[in-house]
Amino acid sequence: MSSPISLIPLTIENHADALQEVYAQTPGYWHLYNQPSVTPQQAERDLDEAKGTPGRTMLGIAQRIERTNPDAGAMLVGLIDFRLGWPEEKMAYLGMLMVAESLQRQGIGRKSWRMLMQWLLKSTDVTTVRLGVEQFNPSAMQFFQNLNFRLTGEADRMQVGDKFVRLLYMENDITTETFNI
Numbered sequence: 001m002s003s004p005i006s007l008i009p010l011t012i013e014n015h016a017d018a019l020q021e022v023y024a025q026t027p028g029y030w031h032l033y034n035q036p037s038v039t040p041q042q043a044e045r046d047l048d049e050a051k052g053t054p055g056r057t058m059l060g061i062a063q064r065i066e067r068t069n070p071d072a073g074a075m076l077v078g079l080i081d082f083r084l085g086w087p088e089e090k091m092a093y094l095g096m097l098m099v100a101e102s103l104q105r106q107g108i109g110r111k112s113w114r115m116l117m118q119w120l121l122k123s124t125d126v127t128t129v130r131l132g133v134e135q136f137n138p139s140a141m142q143f144f145q146n147l148n149f150r151l152t153g154e155a156d157r158m159q160v161g162d163k164f165v166r167l168l169y170m171e172n173d174i175t176t177e178t179f180n181i
Contacts, residue, residue, distance in 0.1 A: 003064040005108055007080065007115055010058045012047040018076040019043035019060065025100035032137060033160050046081070055084040061099065061112045077103050080116055084124060092120060094131040113147050117174050127175050132156065132167035141168070148172050 010019060020043035023030075030038050050056045061078030078099035086093050099109045120126045131149065133141050149170035156167045 005061055005063050005077070005111055005115075006074070007059040007112060007119075008062050010047060010060045010079075012044055012051070015060055015076065016041075016044040016047055019047065019058075019079060022060075022076055022079060022098065022100055025102065026098055028101055029098065032134060033165070034163055035161070050081065053083065055086055056095075057082055057084070059116070061108060063103070063108065078108060078112060080112055082116070082129075084126060087130065090125050091128045091130055092124070092126045094129055109143065110147065121174060127173065129172045129174055130169060131171075132169050135166040135168055141170075144170055144172075 008015075020038070020041070023038040023042055027037055030036070047058060050058045059080045059082075060076045061080065062074040063077045064074050078097070080097050081095040083093045083095065085091070097109055097113060099112075117129070120129070129149075130152075131144065133144060135155075149172045152169045152171050154169040156169070157164050158167060159165075
């Protein structure tokens with residue numbers, strides 16, 4: 001059983017290095033875009049960009065280091081990046097849900113999503129969460145389908161570096177969700 005997790009708001013001042021380490025621990029993500037690894041200061045750039053984007057929040061997924069010792073502290077093991085009220089009112093756009101590769105398939109991503117969804121329902125007027133999954137990332141597609149996201153039939157092409165990727169859009173009506181964390 002994995003240690004308890006929590007979601008914490010990330011800031012450049014306090015979390016850029018820890019987020020950069022999470023990025024470094026997810027080489028498969030960067031390889032999807034033909035990058036050998038994360039670029040230096042990527043976390044700092046992302047946190048700075050989020051700070052300047054209305055409604056955008058980057059939450060760190062923190063996991064207690066030692067389950068049996070509540071005073072042992074926590075370490076950043078993942079990221080949830082989302083934007084409220086975009087692309088429409090009462091909608092949130094989930095830009096990223098990332099967990100360090102060594103900790104994937106342990107329920108951390110699912111638990112993090114459920115925690116975020118509960119917060120959205122209790123603290124915002126969001127009823128639908130939308131996201132785009134790269135067509136060539138079938139494991140991410142399956143992960144989100146398991147969280148009750150459904151393909152909308154919409155797609156976009158976007159340029160990432162010198163490569164174009166096709167995003168398939170998915171949505172989840174969170175007002176119909178049940179919470180089994």
